[in-house]
Amino acid sequence: MRTSTIRNSLYATTLMFAFAAIPFGQVMAQDAGARMQQSSDNQTVPDKAADAWITTKVKSEFGTTKGISATNISVSTHDGVVTLSGTVSSQAEKERAERVAQLVKGVKSVDSSGLTIGGMPPTEK
Structure with a gap:
C-alpha cells in the first residue's frame, strides 16, 4: 500500500x-x-502586404494596357520599389511598362534594368 x-x-x-x-x-x-x-x-507584415498588392496591381495594369506583353514581364516589389525583368519587343514597350508601373499607387521607384529588348541583354546605366 x-x-x-x-x-x-x-x-x-x-x-x-x-x-x-x-x-x-x-x-x-x-x-x-x-x-x-x-x-x-x-519588413513588417503590412509592408509585405503592400508590396504584394503593388506587384498584383502592376501585373494587372500590364494585362490591360495595349502595347505591353504582360506574359513576358516579371514583376517583384520590395519596400515599394518595383523591379521589372523579362523580355520586351522594343524600347517603346520598355518605357511604357516603366510608366505604367510608376503610376501605380504606392510605387516609390521602378527598376527596369532587368528588361531585355527582343533578346538583347540589358544595357548598363
Missing part, C-alpha cells in the same frame, strides 16, 4: 512539472521565432 502511494505521488509530481514546463517552452519558441523573423527580414 505504501509503495503505490509513493508511486502515485511520484506520477502526480512528474505530471505537475511537465504541465508547468509547457508555457515556458511556448515562450521560448515564440522568442526564437521572433528573433529569426527579425534577423531574416526587417
